[in-house]
Amino acid sequence: MSDAxxxxxxxxxxxxxxxALARVEGEGALYVRIKxxxxxxxxxxxxxxxxxxxxxxxxxxxxxxxxxxxxxxxxCPVAYIMGASHAMExxxxxxxxxxxxxxxxxxxxxxWIESHVLHAAMLHAPDFLGLDDALQLAKSNRAVVEKALALxxxxxxxxEVIGGRAVxxxxxxxxxxxxxxxxxxxxxxxxxxxxxxxxxxxxxxLFGGFDFPDYEYDYTCVSLRHPDxxxxxxxxxxxxxxxxxxxxxxxxxxxxxxxxxxxxxxxxMTDGSGPYLVGPIARYNNNYAQLSERAxxxxxxxxxxxxxxxxxRSIVVRMVETLYACEEALRLAEAYEPPAPPAADVVxxxxxxxxxxxxxxxxxxxxxxxxxxxxxxxxxxxxxxAQNQPQIERDLLGVVEAxxxxxxxxxxWRCEQTIRNYDPCISCATHFLxxxxxxx
Numbered sequence: 001m002s003d004a005x006x007x008x009x010x011x012x013x014x015x016x017x018x019x020a021l022a023r024v025e026g027e028g029a030l031y032v033r034i035k036x037x038x039x040x041x042x043x044x045x046x047x048x049x050x051x052x053x054x055x056x057x058x059x060x061x062x063x064x065x066x067x068x069x070x071x072x073x074x075x076c077p078v079a080y081i082m083g084a085s086h087a088m089e090x091x092x093x094x095x096x097x098x099x100x101x102x103x104x105x106x107x108x109x110x111x112w113i114e115s116h117v118l119h120a121a122m123l124h125a126p127d128f129l130g131l132d133d134a135l136q137l138a139k140s141n142r143a144v145v146e147k148a149l150a151l152x153x154x155x156x157x158x159x160e161v162i163g164g165r166a167v168x169x170x171x172x173x174x175x176x177x178x179x180x181x182x183x184x185x186x187x188x189x190x191x192x193x194x195x196x197x198x199x200x201x202x203x204x205x206l207f208g209g210f211d212f213p214d215y216e217y218d219y220t221c222v223s224l225r226h227p228d229x230x231x232x233x234x235x236x237x238x239x240x241x242x243x244x245x246x247x248x249x250x251x252x253x254x255x256x257x258x259x260x261x262x263x264x265x266x267x268x269m270t271d272g273s274g275p276y277l278v279g280p281i282a283r284y285n286n287n288y289a290q291l292s293e294r295a296x297x298x299x300x301x302x303x304x305x306x307x308x309x310x311x312x313r314s315i316v317v318r319m320v321e322t323l324y325a326c327e328e329a330l331r332l333a334e335a336y337e338p339p340a341p342p343a344a345d346v347v348x349x350x351x352x353x354x355x356x357x358x359x360x361x362x363x364x365x366x367x368x369x370x371x372x373x374x375x376x377x378x379x380x381x382x383x384x385x386a387q388n389q390p391q392i393e394r395d396l397l398g399v400v401e402a403x404x405x406x407x408x409x410x411x412x413w414r415c416e417q418t419i420r421n422y423d424p425c426i427s428c429a430t431h432f433l434x435x436x437x438x439x440x
Contacts, residue, residue: 030415032400039400044393044419057379062088062348062370063174069366069381070168075118077168078111078159079359080381082233083366088174090247091353091370094346099339100176101234102332103162106186107169108233108357109329110158113151113196115360116280116318116325119423121148121203124315127417128210144206151199151322154192158329161185176343186336193333197326201298204319208302213414215399216309219391220273221282222254224358230290230324231283233357238286239276247354250365256382267387275390278362279422280317281308295324311395311421318360348374359384361423385424392422 033041053072057065065084070077082104089096096104121144122134131137138145156166162181163169171178222243224235237253238244245253255270269276288296288306299320308317348370355366362384369377399418403411 030396030419032396032415034400034404037404039397042393042397042400044389044396054379054381057368057376060376062092062368062374062376063346065366065368065376065379066172066174067168067170072381072383074167075115076111076359076361076364078108078163078172079357079364080366081169081172082108082357083355083364083381084368085172085174086234086355086357087353087366087368088355088370089344089346089353090355091351091368092174092346092349092374093351094175094344096176096344097339099337100342100344102335103177103180103339105233106329106332106336107159107162107172109325109332110155110162112155112232112325112360113158113200113322113329114153114155115423116322117148117152117155117200117203119360120207120315120318120322121145121152123423124420125207125210127413127420128207128212128312128315144203147199148203151196151203154189154196154326157192158189161189173343175346176339176341178342180338180340180342183336183338186333189333190330193326193330197294197323197330200319200323200326201294204298204302204316204323207319208304208316210315212310212312213399213417215312215395215402217311217395217398219277219281219285219309220269220275221285222276222278222363222387223283223286224356224363225287226290229328230287231358232325232328235356235358237356237363240285241273247356247365250354250356250367250382254365254382254387256386267382267390275394276387277391278384278387280314280321280360280362281311282362283358284308284317284320291320291324292327294327295320298323311418314421350374361385362387385422388422388424392419392424395421 031041031043032039053069057068060068065088066081069080069084072080088094126133126137129137129140131140134145159169160166162171164171219240221240223238224231225238225244226235236244236246237250243253253270255268267276285307291299299316302316302320304313304316304320350370350372352367352369356363364384365382367380371377395418396415399414400411403414406414
């Protein structure tokens with residue numbers, strides 16, 4: 001729903017308000033003020049109340065952190081489970097076996113598949129087709145929606161087979177898993193993963209044919225990088241500007257600021273160099289060479305080069321990553337041997353640890369300090385959307401400046417589409433945008 005008001009007959013000022021935007025998670029608002037043909041103010045607000053997870057963790061045992069932090073998000077709980085687990089293992093000097101690491105990577109592939117497909121096909125694709133939602137897409141192209149739903153279900157089923165549940169898995173723990181899944185259950189995923197790779201390719205090529213807005217930005221791309229594979233669940237922190245650091249150095253280069261117009265902290269680089277980007281495009285730009293040959297070929301067919309600086313094409317990058325996740329999950333499933341034991345021994349004690357993994361939306365960083373009993377003294381969690389919020393505002397500024405002549409309704413649509421490029425996980429709600437444009 002929207003309404004427009006003009007100040008006086010001359011139309012000096014105009015306000016456009018969007019009461020609710022679907023197809024994202026959470027509640028927020030966008031404010032744009034234009035005067036004399038120039039953008040004077042732009043704010044992307046997140047006004048959901050703070051949820052105080054970091055305070056909730058204080059005094060809890062180290063072993064509680066993965067299950068508690070998983071409740072931050074129902075779409076990407078594995079990101080929080082793994083980040084918290086890795087940080088606790090770092091603090092307590094635990095080294096899970098390579099077999100446990102492979103099983104964790106397989107689990108994480110399932111989360112990438114279900115999250116990427118949900119966003120790309122159901123939440124973002126309608127923007128490029130002039131449709132309000134996936135229900136309208138189903139009416140115009142039922143086969144595409146059915147394929148996407150089946151692919152998303154494959155991701156959820158991987159979570160269930162390995163994690164014991166499709167949402168908020170219950171089989172994970174610090175050190176590994178409570179129980180190793182049966183080989184037959186993992187092997188049964190193989191044929192579906194072969195189909196899934198084909199389905200992801202089909203969707204990537206389909207989405208690559210969309211008419212993308214002409215906008216690019218020279219992003220500072222920050223992601224994990226692993227020496228052997230496309231980074232998902234482990235690696236060092238790198239950027240396309242030459243940064244290459246261990247996780248323990250995170251706060252030497254990155255920080256968080258509280259801004260008056262948002263309840264979410266803003267991620268910043270401590271050198272004052274401006275906003276930075278995390279997520280699919282950042283990973284793709286930093287680690288393109290580590291994608292599979294098939295994924296790189298499909299990316300090229302879908303209109304991508306080795307570097308992507310058009311944020312609207314993130315929908316294609318997500319499907320290329322989905323194809324890679326299906327291939328990687330197939331490789332791991334075919335080579336699977338149950339880890340014995342399924343978890344490394346963990347002895348409670350004092351320490352401080354760092355963990356970071358690539359949530360579908362970007363790096364999700366954890367830092368914990370433990371006391372002598374293994375209880376959490378301090379907890380710091382830096383989610384991807386908080387890090388991306390300043391970059392979202394910068395993209396919105398560039399988009400508004402480049403499209404000043406658009407009618408207000410069209411500009412409103414373009415701004416909403418721009419925010420959805422990021423798949424912002426404001427919370428697990430549905431509507432978030434209250435948009436006002438003031439023209440003087």
